[in-house]
Amino acid sequence: MKTILKALLIVGGAYAPFTAAGNDAGVITVSTGTASIQRSGESSAVQPGTRVLEGDRVVTGADGYVGIAMRDDTHLTLGPGSSIVLDQYAYDSKTRNGNFAASFTKGTMRVITGLIGRNSPEAFAVKTTSATIGIRGTQFLVEAK
Numbered sequence: 311m312k313t314i315l316k317a318l319l320i321v322g323g324a325y326a327p328f329t330a331a332g333n334d335a336g337v338i339t340v341s342t343g344t345a346s347i348q349r350s351g352e353s354s355a356v357q358p359g360t361r362v363l364e365g366d367r368v369v370t371g372a373d374g375y376v377g378i379a380m381r382d383d384t385h386l387t388l389g390p391g392s393s394i395v396l397d398q399y400a401y402d403s404k405t406r407n408g409n410f411a412a413s414f415t416k417g418t419m420r421v422i423t424g425l426i427g428r429n430s431p432e433a434f435a436v437k438t439t440s441a442t443i444g445i446r447g448t449q450f451l452v453e454a455k
Contacts, residue, residue: 335399336362336380343390344371367395370417382408383424384434392417397437401426409433 338360348367378386382401401408408426427434
């Protein structure tokens with residue numbers, strides 16, 4: 311039952327309106343359990359509203375779940391024991407052009423692509439330890455061990 315409740319919390323929270331500003335890539339929309347963001351050699355706990363920038367690593371603990379909304383309306387949900395680095399992110403809301411490149415090293419992640427993945431699938435890629443995932447649809451689930 312706890313798992314179902316956490317899943318509903320993550321799915322519901324991952325679709326919260328985007329509220330980041332400036333050149334933020336995204337924002338944490340939901341966080342339960344242990345989760346942190348590593349930026350410029352420092353680590354801090356995340357909570358809803360935490361900004362996500364290009365170059366950040368988001369890590370969840372054994373009990374952690376995190377939802378992230380990106381500026382282009384891409385939604386990421388990280389499960390327990392996960393780690394992702396946002397290698398490159400750019401999005402121009404006027405032209406609707408951009409690129410998304412991330413390295414997913416462990417855990418589970420669900421992705422619902424936003425405008426970058428829909429308009430330019432070749433500009434959206436997720437690298438794992440053994441493959442690069444190119445997007446040809448709008449949703450995918452990945453597990454890395």
